[in-house]
Amino acid sequence: xxxxxxxxxxxxxxxxxxxxxxxxxxxxxxxxxxxxxxxxxxxxxxxxxxxxxxxxxxxxxxxxxxxxxxxxxxxxxxxxxxxxxxxxxxxxxxxxxxxxxxxxxxxxxxxxxxxxxxxxxxxxxxxxxxxxxxxxxxxxxxxxxxxxxxxxxxxxxxxxxxxxxxxxxxxxxxxxxxxxxxxxxxxxxxxxxxxxxxxxxxxxxxxxxxxxxxxxxxxxxxxxxxxxxxxxxxxxxxxxxxxxxxxxxxxxxxxxxxxxxxxxxxxxxxxxxxxxxxxxxxxxxxxxxxxxxxxxxxxxxxxxxxxxxxxxxxxxxxxxxxxxxxxxxxx
Amino acid sequence: xxxxxxxxxxxxxxxxxxxxxxxxxxxxxxxxxxxxxxxxxxxxxxxxxxxxxxxxxxxxxxxxxxxxxxxxxxxxxxxxxxxxxxxxxxxxxxxxxxxxxxxxxxxxxxxxxxxxxxxxxxxxxxxxxxxxxxxxxxxxxxxxxxxxxxxxxxxxxxxxxxxxxxxxxxxxxxxxxxxxxxxxxxxxxxxxxxxxxxxxxxxxxxxxxxxxxxxxxxxxxxxxxxxxxxxxxxxxxxxxxxxxxxxxxxxxxxxxxxxxxxxxxxxxxxxxxxxxxxxxxxxxxxxxxxxxxxxxxxxxxxxxxxxxxxxxxxxxxxxxxxxxxxxxxxx
Numbered sequence: 001x002x003x004x005x006x007x008x009x010x011x012x013x014x015x016x017x018x019x020x021x022x023x024x025x026x027x028x029x030x031x032x033x034x035x036x037x038x039x040x041x042x043x044x045x046x047x048x049x050x051x052x053x054x055x056x057x058x059x060x061x062x063x064x065x066x067x068x069x070x071x072x073x074x075x076x077x078x079x080x081x082x083x084x085x086x087x088x089x090x091x092x093x094x095x096x097x098x099x100x101x102x103x104x105x106x107x108x109x110x111x112x113x114x115x116x117x118x119x120x121x122x123x124x125x126x127x128x129x130x131x132x133x134x135x136x137x138x139x140x141x142x143x144x145x146x147x148x149x150x151x152x153x154x155x156x157x158x159x160x161x162x163x164x165x166x167x168x169x170x171x172x173x174x175x176x177x178x179x180x181x182x183x184x185x186x187x188x189x190x191x192x193x194x195x196x197x198x199x200x201x202x203x204x205x206x207x208x209x210x211x212x213x214x215x216x217x218x219x220x221x222x223x224x225x226x227x228x229x230x231x232x233x234x235x236x237x238x239x240x241x242x243x244x245x246x247x248x249x250x251x252x253x254x255x256x257x258x259x260x261x262x263x264x265x266x267x268x269x270x271x272x273x274x275x276x277x278x279x280x281x282x283x284x285x286x287x288x289x290x291x292x293x294x295x296x297x298x299x300x301x302x303x304x305x306x307x308x309x310x311x312x313x314x315x316x317x318x319x320x321x322x323x324x325x326x327x328x329x330x331x
Numbered sequence: 332x333x334x335x336x337x338x339x340x341x342x343x344x345x346x347x348x349x350x351x352x353x354x355x356x357x358x359x360x361x362x363x364x365x366x367x368x369x370x371x372x373x374x375x376x377x378x379x380x381x382x383x384x385x386x387x388x389x390x391x392x393x394x395x396x397x398x399x400x401x402x403x404x405x406x407x408x409x410x411x412x413x414x415x416x417x418x419x420x421x422x423x424x425x426x427x428x429x430x431x432x433x434x435x436x437x438x439x440x441x442x443x444x445x446x447x448x449x450x451x452x453x454x455x456x457x458x459x460x461x462x463x464x465x466x467x468x469x470x471x472x473x474x475x476x477x478x479x480x481x482x483x484x485x486x487x488x489x490x491x492x493x494x495x496x497x498x499x500x501x502x503x504x505x506x507x508x509x510x511x512x513x514x515x516x517x518x519x520x521x522x523x524x525x526x527x528x529x530x531x532x533x534x535x536x537x538x539x540x541x542x543x544x545x546x547x548x549x550x551x552x553x554x555x556x557x558x559x560x561x562x563x564x565x566x567x568x569x570x571x572x573x574x575x576x577x578x579x580x581x582x583x584x585x586x587x588x589x590x591x592x593x594x595x596x597x598x599x600x601x602x603x604x605x606x607x608x609x610x611x612x613x614x615x616x617x618x619x620x621x622x623x624x625x626x627x628x629x630x631x632x633x634x635x636x637x638x639x640x641x642x643x644x645x646x647x648x649x650x651x652x653x654x655x656x657x658x659x660x661x662x
Contacts (some may be wrong), residue, residue: 027449040526075604077408078438107409110439110600135570148622155625163566165573172569174562198539198557199530208529224556226529231505231633235494237617238503239466242496242602242611250621269441271573273406280573287569290581291479292485302562 003325004317011036014051017331021058022065027090028251034089038121043175045184046121048320051328053180053257054087054120062260063087063117066271069094072245077106080245084118085260092119092138093128095266103270114246118142118259120128123175123306125266128162130171133277135269136164141237143252146179147220149230152206154219156233158182159240159250162233166271167284173303178233179221186212186221241264334656335648342367345382348662352389353396358421365420369452370649371639376515377452379651382659384588385418385451386395393591394418394448400425403576408437411576414447416589423450423469424459426597431463436511442597445577449473449590454506454637456597457495464608466600467495472568474583474590477510478551480561483533485550487564488580489513490571497602498615504634509564511553517543517552571596620661 014032019025057063067086071079079098083091095111102109112169119125119140129136142157157175164248181189181200189196190212199208201215201222208222215221223229241248246263253259271280288301313319345363350356370378388394398417402410410429414422426442432438450456450471460467473488489508496503499518512520512531520527521543530539532546532553539553546552554560572579577594604612619632644650 073605075601076437076439078600078604080605094439106407106437108407108439108441112605117426135573148625150630151516151626153625155622155630163563164569165566165569170394172566174559174566176556176559176562180556224559225507225511226555228505228507228555231507232494234618234622234632235503235505238495238496238615239600241614241618242466243600243605245606245610248614248618250618269409269570269574270406273409274404274411274443274574275576279576282574283579284569287565287572287579287581290579291486291565294479294484295482299481299486300535301565 001322002319003192003322005325006317007036007314010039010048010318010320012021013328014048017055017328018065020331021055024066027087030093031087032089034093034120034124036284036318038124039320040310040313041306042121043121043123044319045182047091048318048324048328050120054243055331056257057117062258064139069113077102077108078110078243079112080243081111081113083113085117088117088119088262089124091116092264092266094124095264095270096128096136096138099266099268100129103134103268103285107270107273109268110243112240112243113264113266114244114250116262116264117240118262119264119303121175122160122162123173126162126173126175127171129268130164130166130173133166133272135166135271136162137267137269138162138265139236139240140264141240141249141252142260142262143254143256144249145183146223146230146233149223149227152202152220155250156230156236159233159236159249161236162297163282167288168281169285170307171303172284172288172301173306175302176224178223178236180224181212181221183216183221273316294327332653333391333650334653336651336656337648338367338645339370341379341649341651343378344659345379348386348659349396351662352386355397358418360406361424362418362421365424365451365455367649369455370381370651371641371644372637373644374452374454375650376513379649379655380657381451386662387588388591390449391588392468393589400444406648408433408439409574410443411574411595412442412444414444416446419450419593419609421456422447423456423485423595423597426595427467427469427599429457430467430597430599431460434465434599434614438601438604440599441574443571443574444595444597445575447593447595449593450595453491453493454504454603457493457504457506458502460599461497461504464497466497466602467493468598468600469493470571471595472571472580472583474585474587475580476514477554477561477564479565480554480558482553483537486581487561488568490564490567490580492567495554495609496615498619499612499618501638502634503615503619503632504637506633507555507642509554509560509567511555512543512552514547517547521547546618557629
């Protein structure tokens with residue numbers, strides 16, 4: 001049974017739980033709001049559904065609720081920060097905020113963050129940048145969950161990459177992992193008894209397949225674009241580990257409940273320093289319109305669907321599974 | 332018949348042709364060297380084989396051999412340049428060189444270049460950055476040559492993206508277009524009578540296919556990762572057009588011989604300002620080794636094969652088709 005709960009009620013409920021786990025109140029509020037907004041935007045796998053895992057990782061010591069990020073090194077427009085194993089979404093939010101500040105001063109800003117935790121929905125920090133009027137690019141490494149092209153054992157992460165362009169008529173925000181389908185998506189297709197729309201990985205015999213169960217069995221999801229996404233995943237890991245001085249995928253614990261010590265990169269490009277907001281909006285709109293015009297109604301721009309879902313969930317309340325809501329309220 | 336011609340002889344032959352078309356000698360030398368090095372590295376489609384097209388575009392007025400890039404705007408670590416329709420590889424080389432300079436000063440540097448021409452092999456500027464010891468990221472937009480996901484008509488470019496990480500034991504350099512296979516690759520498989528190793532696009536009936544001829548007939552190559560590469564192509568175009576103030580894909584002439592006025596972005600991240608070269612090499616090596624270890628001999632890192640080809644072509648001479656070599660020498 002799916003309930004509909006107003007955003008504010010969801011956020012305050014989660015915040016109260018976080019305060020009881022030891023968060024300072026203003027940090028609890030932000031952390032809770034980011035979870036609630038993720039569900040608001042329809043990214044259910046990384047919103048409320050993910051909250052119990054955060055609590056489990058606080059309990060097992062992977063996440064230190066009181067740790068705040070600390071700057072280790074600065075050179076001009078680039079900075080290296082230590083996340084000190086604090087809550088991943090708070091660390092990431094602070095890092096993108098700092099990258100935006102740096103871009104105000106230098107035109108471009110880069111924060112490399114080591115020693116952090118899962119940032120939950122990566123798109124959050126794209127929306128953060130776009131809402132501030134800057135172009136945002138960020139990515140994270142992850143535990144090894146994807147076989148590189150040519151191998152059957154996981155050795156790269158799916159390393160989500162977010163690219164955000166501000167646009168008054170609707171930000172354009174790409175939020176994509178390097179695997180064609182996440183394990184969450186595979187499970188979802190399987191529960192509905194559906195095949196994937198395109199090949200999503202290999203079966204146990206090494207054949208490409210659209211059967212989600214076969215991919216879960218083989219643990220061989222496919223990188224986007226085969227060898228290309230495999231290479232891109234590796235590059236993102238290298239840059240994150242090099243710039244941050246933190247761990248690379250091969251050093252991150254493979255137990256998802258201990259997936260800590262991640263490395264992330266946050267870039268902000270300050271368009272406002274280059275041209276008027278009107279010129280930017282005109283250019284962005286013309287590009288979006290030209291792409292959508294290639295097949296009106298069928299082609300979407302990245303982020304388009306989120307605004308539709310967001311409006312619906314704000315009007316009706318956030319959809320929350322009844323059992324999950326009871327569990328969260330009892331914490 | 333394939334000849335083997337020493338690199339220097341190839342470069343000086345091309346340079347002499349360029350001088351006769353009006354290039355200043357030092358610019359002719361660099362332009363010619365970049366073409367020769369592309370063939371040296373095995374990227375034959377964008378080396379000497381591409382040179383006649385440059386000459387055609389000089390003759391039809393798309394490329395101005397004497398134009399040098401001009402800085403229009405600077406704010407801190409980010410600059411906007413006008414390529415003035417000069418030779419694409421010289422403009423791109425100058426832009427990455429400037430991004431590297433900016434990164435020496437600011438830790439990170441960004442050059443956005445408008446109004447330029449085809450940069451030939453994008454990987455060139457990745458090697459340029461890595462040879463200078465910095466992380467390089469660059470991309471270009473192109474004419475519309477790829478249907479976005481959900482459409483059958485081209486409305487995004489295949490917008491090659493290059494990511495380069497310096498490593499003393501062999502730079503790690505990804506050079507990838509947003510289409511799963513270029514038209515050049517499709518032709519090459521077709522000439523050999525081979526099917527593609529994976530689906531590369533749609534046939535005229537709208538079914539995914541590995542038949543390169545069917546994709547050439549439909550003009551519907553596949554973006555990497557389906558909707559993901561389609562979205563990524565759009566983001567790269569948006570950022571390039573917005574930062575440079577130049578043209579977006581929908582504004583670029585669709586005749587390949589008139590594909591001019593491109594927008595490009597060059598980013599340099601100066602690792603040297605953050606940690607020692609030894610620390611960087613250790614981290615980079617460990618990542619490369621961890622990925623290759625997932626299936627030794629079968630998994631490659633991006634750029635690995637280039638070093639093998641480069642060594643062979645330097646030892647034996649560059650492979651050049653006899654007819655092409657006769658044509659180039661007669662120019």
